[in-house]
Amino acid sequence: xxxxxxxxxxxxxxxxxxxxxxxxxxxxxxxxxxxxxxxxxxxxxxxxxxxxxxxxxxxxxxxxxxxxxxxxxxxxxxxxxxxxxxxxxxxxxxxxxxxxxxxxxxxxxxxxxxxxxxxxxxxxxxxxxxxxxxxxxxxxxxxxxxxxxxxxxxxxxxxxxxxxxxxxxxxxxxxxxxxxxxxxxxxxxxxxxxxxxxxxxxxxxxxxxxxxxxxxxxxxxxxxxxxxxxxxxxxxxxxxxxxxxxxxxxxxxxxxxxx
Numbered sequence: 001x002x003x004x005x006x007x008x009x010x011x012x013x014x015x016x017x018x019x020x021x022x023x024x025x026x027x028x029x030x031x032x033x034x035x036x037x038x039x040x041x042x043x044x045x046x047x048x049x050x051x052x053x054x055x056x057x058x059x060x061x062x063x064x065x066x067x068x069x070x071x072x073x074x075x076x077x078x079x080x081x082x083x084x085x086x087x088x089x090x091x092x093x094x095x096x097x098x099x100x101x102x103x104x105x106x107x108x109x110x111x112x113x114x115x116x117x118x119x120x121x122x123x124x125x126x127x128x129x130x131x132x133x134x135x136x137x138x139x140x141x142x143x144x145x146x147x148x149x150x151x152x153x154x155x156x157x158x159x160x161x162x163x164x165x166x167x168x169x170x171x172x173x174x175x176x177x178x179x180x181x182x183x184x185x186x187x188x189x190x191x192x193x194x195x196x197x198x199x200x201x202x203x204x205x206x207x208x209x210x211x212x213x214x215x216x217x218x219x220x221x222x223x224x225x226x227x228x229x230x231x232x233x234x235x236x237x238x239x240x241x242x243x244x245x246x247x248x249x250x251x252x253x254x255x256x257x258x259x
Contacts, residue, residue: 011059090243
């Protein structure tokens with residue numbers, strides 16, 4: 001029987017989502033007996049030739065070399081799953097999309113003329129077909145293991161599309177907005193973190209990006225009621241998932257209201 005071949009690829013990112021896979025520890029040992037690692041430079045120098053049954057892709061497309069490479073990865077992969085905010089929404093580096101790239105480069109680099117960079121940082125799905133997007137900054141290891149085992153078993157991954165509010169209810173966490181008037185993006189943010197921040201008394205800041213059907217427009221008056229200025233609302237949406245359409249639209253609404 002042919003052993004499924006797994007590949008893990010890095011584009012413009014911090015490696016945190018790849019490390020989530022390595023942090024699976026005991027589960028990873030069991031998984032290693034079920035798959036063959038074809039490409040995963042974070043874990044091994046050994047490379048096996050394509051095709052790959054499942055490719056996990058971390059990072060955004062930020063250079064012309066990235067564009068060529070992601071197309072090759074897509075051609076070589078039966079299934080391609082993007083992991084993390086960079087791969088699904090452009091990441092923190094997508095904040096540069098809101099300003100002039102040459103200005104940023106002049107500030108950061110002594111010789112910016114040597115820097116090969118696209119004007120925008122964009123998600124993988126903007127360039128190639130993607131079979132599943134796994135959100136988070138970083139991703140949740142339970143969801144990652146579900147995705148890998150599901151594709152190995154040739155079934156659809158069971159990844160929830162609901163909001164962080166559901167997770168608060170499941171763990172019995174009191175709503176920080178209702179109880180304390182704390183600004184919180186939980187109602188419009190994708191589940192997966194286990195409602196970690198509300199469990200410690202602070203509002204969700206949207207690191208898992210927008211849920212499936214977010215009503216970000218309805219959140220604006222709620223955030224204002226809880227003491228946030230339109231400037232701070234704009235900043236809240238423009239963090240890890242600035243290029244996610246729903247969050248980008250919410251940031252524009254708040255900025256326009258701010259004048």
